[in-house]
Amino acid sequence: MKSFGTLDFHSGKTTDPIKPNLRSEVKIAHGIINGVSWGMMMPLGVVLARLRYLPLPQLLALWFYLHIYCQSIAYVLGIVGGGLGFYLRKQSPGGVKHTCHRYIGSALLVLATLQFLAHCLRLKKEHIHRVYWNIYHWCTGYGTILLAIGNCFKGFQLMDEGMWKRVYIAFLASLAFVAFGLEVLRWYLMRATKETSSANGDIEDKA
Secondary structure, three states: OOOOOEEOOOOOOEEOOOOHHHHHHHHHHHHHHHHHHHHHHHHHHHHHHHHHHOOOHHHOOHHHHHHHHHHHHHHHHHHHHHHHHHHHHHHOHHHOOOHHHHHHHHHHHHHHHHHHHHHHOOOOOOOOOHHHHHHHHHHHHHHHHHHHHHHHHHHHHHHOOHHHHHHHHHHHHHHHHHHHHHHHHHHHHHHHHHHHHHHHHHHHHHO
């Protein structure tokens, strides 16, 4: 027997469920958009911010714009993906609920919005309360990243996507490797700069 809708016994009204094909397309779009935005661009933006520690003049402003643009695009896409998620929840036949995934996604949107507001209210480096802003920015930022990664894995579990889960793990491992490489490079350049300065100081003292 073909079903034409869902009957609400309280109101006596019927509602037409979202078509299966359309629902699958929306679900795929939800997964792709959120996977790219929250799961990939957000962590990438954090790694790009590590460029500021490299003592290279050409990176003084570049890292900031790369970080901001990457995070901003991820935030906008994340809102779109989150909206699709709420739409899927509303149109789920039989009241299908993914409570944990939904709650994490909601918390993620809240934290990301707080992070966006932090950027809008960013204090100057010389401001007396800048240290508190840095703590706020750090906590909300890394909290967003942790929730984003965790919810991506939760999404893979719900969709039973083992292959894409392995691809995502490989991406995170590559990103971690790049971050580690940047830290090693930063340490090496700082040490080389310090040794050069020390050598120049010794020459001046002898002169």
